Amino acid sequence: MNFEFDADSEEMRAMVVAFAQRELVGRKDAARTAFDPGDFRRRWRLAGAQGLVGGAVPLEYGGSGLDAVTSSVVMEALGYGTEDTGFAFSVAAHLFASLMPIVEFGTEEQKREWLPALCSGERIAAHGITEPEAGSDALNLRTRAERKGDEYVLQGSKCFTTNAPVADAFVVQAATEPNGGFFGLTAFIVEAGTPGLSVGPVYDKVGLRGSPTADVHFDGCVVPARQMLGAEGSGASVFSASMKWERVCLFAIYLGAMRRILESTIEYAGERAQFGSPIGGFQAVSHRIVDMTLRLESARLLLYKAAWGLARGSQDEIAPALAKLAVSEAAVQLGLDAVQVRGGLGMVEGEAETFLRDALPSRVFSGTSEIQKNNIARALGLGNSRRPRRRR
Ligand SMILES: Cc1cc2nc3c(=O)[nH]c(=O)nc-3n(C[C@H](O)[C@H](O)[C@H](O)COP(=O)(O)OP(=O)(O)OC[C@H]3O[C@@H](n4cnc5c(N)ncnc54)[C@H](O)[C@@H]3O)c2cc1C
Structure with a gap:
């Protein structure tokens, strides 16, 4: 086993983080104001020029031909680099739920007609x-x-x-x-x-x-x-193809966003002083932050294991469902913890409360947490069709 990414992936990660921090800055008042389609389209074209909106699409149709692991690295970097998790989610939904089914099921004519402009950032799906x-x-x-x-x-x-x-x-x-x-x-x-x-x-x-x-x-x-x-x-x-990609690679965005929030939470706990010492010195606070780290790291392992399987054409249904379930549940709990560590400041507009609000829908789209559990149970042979065993 090898837990390192290759040099190309590391370079790509650094480039995407730098790009997202520079160009994909979310509007500070986004939580209070109406969606701005002009600004969205402007940033979409920039992301397209950077190769972000068509990364997993084969080169001959205008993408970069990235496999599921490298696509996840890119999405994780995007989620880390931008505070606008909604924009990153839109990019991932476009790529994994719409473009990849066209790649898998489209005729040659359909792929040539639709994919290049959808990969370049000119068009959105x-x-x-x-x-x-x-x-x-x-x-x-x-x-x-x-x-x-x-x-x-x-x-x-x-x-x-x-x-x-x-x-x-x-x-x-x-x-x-x-x-x-x-x-x-x-x-x-x-x-x-x-x-x-x-x-x-x-x-x-x-x-x-x-x-x-x-x-x-x-x-x-x-x-x-x-x-x-x-x-x-x-x-x-076609729908299953979109879910296969989405339940793994899209959720890498949340890994990046969780890392960003975890880092800022550690920083906050080190700076905020009460009773004459930083709150991070109190065990109740530091253990909460350890739990945040544990949830992020374990969800991340599950996600990359599922991405690794996807890149090798695995038909395993359990790994993607576990990854989706673990990442989304970890994101919501990490959001709650980040808000709690900030005390009253967690209740006013800021990155922790924004992240918590962005995390909530992750337990619903791409199949709810309950549906993931149903799918895992069925794959384990515990579906409704199985008759309950009689107790001896
Ligand atoms: C931000 C966001 C983006 C989305 N984007 C898209 C998109 O691009 N395209 C698209 O087609 N859809 C999209 N969706 C829709 C999403 O896929 C659905 O909301 C989701 O599948 C749940 O369906 P529902 O909202 O009707 O909830 P319901 O199916 O009504 O579920 C309500 C509750 O009942 C539970 N439940 C239902 N059935 C069972 C069961 N058999 N066992 C146990 N519990 C059960 C659910 O888990 C849930 O807690 C999006 C949703 C959100 C929130």
């Missing part, structure tokens, strides 16, 4: 599966895609679609066979501006405010059959 009646039960969605000759007509609504307010392209899941379960869904690439497609107002979220989220409506939206992603009935596989 969103992936919509969630609907008001289909959240954790994602495959049970209502949006219909009905074939009419060489076209499909989409009818229905998506909610919680990351990047929707700024997206140029949507990867959308719709039912081609209602009640068809896993094989009833089909994915489509739909261009923004297609008649019948409309986007709702930006959500006022508790955290990740630098990432715009909205509903997407399809009202008789006609999509040419050549924009189908994968075969008819393979939508759930």
Whole structure:
């Protein structure tokens, strides 16, 4: 075993941290003000020029051909370098939930048509599966895609679609066979501006405010059959491909953000004095910080182990689910601890409370913590279909 990254990865990490600290500075008043699409797009183009928004896409389609481990290194550096975790989340959702399914399922023509501009930072993508009646039960969605000759007509609504307010392209899941379960869904690439497609107002979220989220409506939206992603009935596989990447590489952002908050918490505990000594000298405070370190380091090991498996084509379902679960639960607890160490100052606007608000949604998107546990239990052979053993 080797716990070191190679020199190229270390160099990439340093470059991304420096870039993010210099160019991806979040707006100080972001928690109080409306989302600014112009500024978002400006920073997106800079991130694109830096190779951040298409890193895992193969070189021939405009990306950098990074594997899952190196992609995680880059995302961790991004999360460390910018305080705007929402912006970093948007970049990762674009890359892992939209571009990678196009890489895996797209035809040669689709890859050449869509990927270069999505990798360069010129265009932005969103992936919509969630609907008001289909959240954790994602495959049970209502949006219909009905074939009419060489076209499909989409009818229905998506909610919680990351990047929707700024997206140029949507990867959308719709039912081609209602009640068809896993094989009833089909994915489509739909261009923004297609008649019948409309986007709702930006959500006022508790955290990740630098990432715009909205509903997407399809009202008789006609999509040419050549924009189908994968075969008819393979939508759930397309979705699984996006989750496979997202549950590992996207969550590396939180590792970087946790490291940043941990470092500033240690600094604060060393400087803030009460009862004549730094609060970090009190065991209750120092042990809290040790627990923060333990959670971060153990979640990080799980994430890189899952990334290592992904880079080798592993089909293991447990490692990505454990990584997602560990990172998101660690992030929320670390956020609570960082706020507590700051006392009253933790209650006013600042990096700890911002991080806590940014951490909360991580237990919900990409499958909630409860759904990850269900998936792990099923992979362990503890699914509902298994009859309980009789006690002897
Ligand atoms: C910031 C953010 C960004 C998002 N981005 C996207 C996006 O880009 N595209 C997209 O399609 N979706 C996106 N989502 C939606 C996200 O995937 C869903 O919110 C998530 O899957 C949960 O669905 P739900 O909100 O409907 O909750 P529900 O499914 O209604 O769950 C409510 C509660 O019940 C629990 N629960 C439900 N079923 C079970 C069960 N079987 N066993 C145990 N507990 C259960 C859940 O764990 C949860 O605690 C995003 C969400 C957020 C918060």
